[in-house]
Amino acid sequence: MYNIAYFCSLFATIMGISSAFSCTLSRCRRPVSTAYISNKKLCMSSTSTTSSSSGTNTISSDNNELYQERSDILRANSKLSLAPMMEYTDRHFRHLVRLVSDRTLLYTEMVAANAIAHEREAALPPSSSSSLLDGASAEELSFDPSYLLRFLGQGHNAEGASVLQLGGSDPDQLFLASKTVYEFNQLAQIHQQQSSSNNNNAPIFCDYTALNLNCGCPSPKVAGKGCFGAALMQDATLVQQLTSSMYHGSQGSIPITVKCRIGTDEGYQFTRDQYNARSDEEEYQSLKQFIETVASEGIVTDFQVHARIAVLGKNYSPADNRKVPPLRYYQVRRLAEEFPELNISLNGGVETLSGVKRELDECQELDGIMVGRGWMSNPWAFAMSDELLYTDGQQLADSTRPKNRIEVLQAYGQHADYEEERWDPVKIRRFITKAASQLFSGEPNAKRYRIALDEIAGLPKKLMKEDPKLMEVNLHYQNLYWMQRQNI
Structure with missing residues (x-):
């Protein structure tokens, strides 16, 4: 789950943007929850x-x-x-x-x-x-x-x-x-x-x-x-x-x-x-x-x-x-x-x-x-x-939507967390990442962002094939690997 929200920090590194904001995503850097297995009757x-x-x-x-x-x-x-x-x-x-x-x-x-x-x-x-x-x-x-x-x-x-x-x-x-x-x-x-x-x-x-x-x-x-x-x-x-x-x-x-x-x-x-x-x-x-x-x-x-x-x-x-x-x-x-x-x-x-x-x-x-x-x-x-x-200025003034793309990614990371807590990441992650793949369209290094995002999208399926029982542990170490790779 953390890997989805983590692409916010990953993008900041790829694009040369300060990653100071990444501390706000630290809560997301944890093993994938298996709540989706038992939480079948949703309200x-x-x-x-x-x-x-x-x-x-x-x-x-x-x-x-x-x-x-x-x-x-x-x-x-x-x-x-x-x-x-x-x-x-x-x-x-x-x-x-x-x-x-x-x-x-x-x-x-x-x-x-x-x-x-x-x-x-x-x-x-x-x-x-x-x-x-x-x-x-x-x-x-x-x-x-x-x-x-x-x-x-x-x-x-x-x-x-x-x-x-x-x-x-x-x-x-x-x-x-x-x-x-x-x-x-x-x-x-x-x-x-x-x-x-x-x-x-x-x-x-x-x-x-x-x-x-x-x-x-x-x-x-x-x-x-x-x-x-x-x-x-x-x-x-x-x-x-x-x-x-x-x-x-x-x-x-x-x-x-x-x-x-x-x-x-x-x-x-x-x-x-x-x-x-x-x-x-x-x-x-x-x-x-x-x-x-x-x-x-x-x-x-x-x-x-x-x-x-x-x-x-x-x-x-x-x-x-x-x-x-x-x-x-x-x-x-x-x-x-x-x-x-x-x-x-x-x-x-x-x-x-x-x-x-x-x-x-x-x-x-x-x-x-x-x-x-x-x-x-x-x-x-x-x-x-x-x-x-x-032209209804008051309603626009009251808007709380994100003001830039970094804030959009932060908010979208919360959506990703929620989805992976309740549904199988192996089946759903690629759909989650696909939605955010064009957010930086036309910007320098946007292709690097999409490539990295695609690799993150495939992790659950790859790890599940290797060893389903160790998927959460492997994802945890995969997180450390990404941090070292990007020098965060």
Whole structure:
């Protein structure tokens, strides 16, 4: 565990920065805890709770209030959002982004609704047929939540404004997935007292501001074999049904949003020349009809629109679909202008903070800009996003987020400690280090930092292969080795 937090000191040496701050990390230089082996029944905590009973579609007044509260948070933090990216926007990277920005709206990587439904069925107590709440008490859970929390967990701190993206085309599975999120929030209320009094069972958060339906992923595994993602844009009525299932599954307590594209290549064989020759108006009217149909029930009022079509008729990779179809921002801007009652965010091609500001200034009807690759390749480039995009100075003045990258690493080391105390370092460490690998992108010696970080990431697996029983002892001596090697 200490090796993860230790990369802060390691970086300071590599980059030629004073390592005086490293004494603050001394608590982390200890053998890996094995708490993750015995701590299987984790308690949950949440900042928002509801009181409606499980298993009913009746929306209580408390849930209506909670829905409005979350909607307000969604609106207040939508100017810049972190795009959902598979294998990148996991809870570790989202935690890093939150250390850089208090206001960025965080999106999870897409979670398949069928996976949640499957794990939910496996987790349900034998005496229960419908609810995770059955048999729950203030002393213990009646099921092991760790498997579901692999998909839904938020780490050891509340993430603030955040959105869970779901993927699927089955209304029943999406209902169950949304219901699971709702029930975790109910469990949080039951276990709140236990969480606050037992430091050994620190809380796992699952408190999302909104749920998002993926109607934009063009991956052949998703939109092809899976028949969801961008393929759903070809059936707006089904999307309406899916979002309705998500709304009722969450008992009307969580806003439902949709991420989509401006269209697909349905009805013709895509080539650049054929696409450029097609009518812009026809494309826009198709997009408009999709939005109107999905929003017709009043459940979905927030859309994140990638300003490219999805090419599904060819074996295009996701990377091809990010590059080959041309960007048409004007289609998304027109949508925002014609539907002022909806909240429209632009996605695609914007990779810098200056680009975000420019797009918002050019079209003030847009409610936000979604950035993915820019955050992934250089997170610190967005360190001034809160100050640049928001004008509520008092809230910004009250911010306690780290002021520089050394402080970010110190805080991230605490997250790493927490994760390795509760999960197997052999399985989780590389994911933890991956999230911080680009924090010093573009700086001198950044490559040396990434190489050293990669070596640290592989230590638990390497030592486990050598001798599982001596892994903790070996890690202790490995720590001394690193200190001697870097002359700390």
